[in-house]
Amino acid sequence: MINIALVGYGKMGKMIEEIAPKEEFNISGKYDVINPVKEHLKNNTDVAIEFSTPASVIENIEFLSSKGIDVVCGTTGWYNKSDVVKDIIKKNGTGFIYASNFSVGVNIFFQMVKNAGKLINKYPQYEILIKETHHTRKLDKPSGTGIRTAEYLLEGISRKDSFTSDSAEPAFNEINIISERITDVVGKHEVEFESDADTISLIHNAKSRRGFAEGALLAAKYIKGKKGFYKFEDVFSELIK
Ligand SMILES: NC(=O)c1ccc[n+]([C@@H]2O[C@H](COP(=O)([O-])OP(=O)(O)OC[C@H]3O[C@@H](n4cnc5c(N)ncnc54)[C@H](O)[C@@H]3O)[C@@H](O)[C@H]2O)c1
Incomplete structure (x- = not known):
């Protein structure tokens, strides 16, 4: 049984609570802006799952790690401070x-895209395009996942060395990422390999936030009792064994 603290009890915190299997996870505390973890932490916590805000995430990580609690962090927008976080984790000897x-x-889509990039490298007749579609409240463009998709393709396709965003005329060496914002689309990412003869497509279409919550729970099982700073993508294949 893993005792989980939900640090940030918004859309993601609630989804994790809803799907966490009762025989594997005990939700030991729920914290948000009006019930801050720093003031109200309960004792029995193995892992904190942090989905809060860019403004609060570093302070939360620092506090949780100082209490010996391992952290799964889904909050985005702090990556320019990753050296600070690495130091905190090292100092406290947590995960x-x-x-x-x-x-x-x-x-899984990233792994497929990576392999597809290596394969398409041998077939110069194919042009490469990424399309990403999200709800209209999404502020960043292109999406982080769209950019990561481009990076995986660039690893394998030697005729491409950079990506561009919403370009009307992308250069030969560029992969174009087209962004669309449509009401109520959770998140859709598509890679198209297009020749004069045909189109080959790879598509990931999220139906809800459930997939994020499932991954965060897998990560919680992985990180419990470990020491060090890990990126989910790097350990993903170990997680799904
Ligand atoms: N990594 C992923 O897979 C993934 C998936 C979805 C969302 N996100 C990110 O996760 C974060 C949260 O997303 P959401 O959709 O749940 O947002 P949300 O706005 O629904 O919830 C945010 C929660 O954080 C709480 N909060 C604010 N300040 C806090 C503090 N000091 N301590 C604790 N909690 C505090 C708020 O009260 C709220 O409950 C965002 O950064 C979002 O971009 C990441």
Whole structure:
């Protein structure tokens, strides 16, 4: 049984609570802006799952790690401070795992995209395009997952060396990422390999936030009792064994 603290009890915190199997996880505390973890932490916590805000995440990590609690971090927007977080984790000798996208399906999609890039490298007749579609409240463009998709393709395709965003005329060496914002789309990512003869597509379409929550729980099982700073993508294949 893993005792979990939900640090940030918004859309993601609630989804994790809803799907966490009762025989494996005990939700030992729920914290948010009006019930801050720093003031109200209960004793029996093995792992904190942190989905709060960019403004609060570093302070929360620092506090949780100082209490010997391992952290799964889903909050985005702090990666320019990752050296600070690495130092905190090292100093306290705790475990930390993060992802900009904890979705199990997206991480499977990344592996497929990586392999597809290597394969398409041998077939110069194919042009490469990424499309990402999200709800209209999403502020960043292109999405972090769209950028990561481009990076995986760039690893394998030697005729491409950079990506561009919403370009009307991408250069030969660029992969174009087209972004669309449509009401109520959770998140759709598509890679198209297009020749004069045909189109080959790889698509990931999120139906809800459930996939993120499933990945965060897998990460909680992985990080419990471990020491060090981990990226979900790097250990994903170990997690799904
Ligand atoms: N990595 C992923 O897979 C993934 C998936 C979805 C969302 N996210 C990110 O996770 C974060 C949260 O997303 P959400 O959709 O749940 O947002 P949300 O707005 O629904 O919830 C945020 C929660 O954080 C709480 N909060 C604010 N300040 C806090 C503090 N000091 N301590 C504790 N809690 C505090 C709020 O009260 C609220 O409950 C965002 O950064 C979002 O981009 C990441």
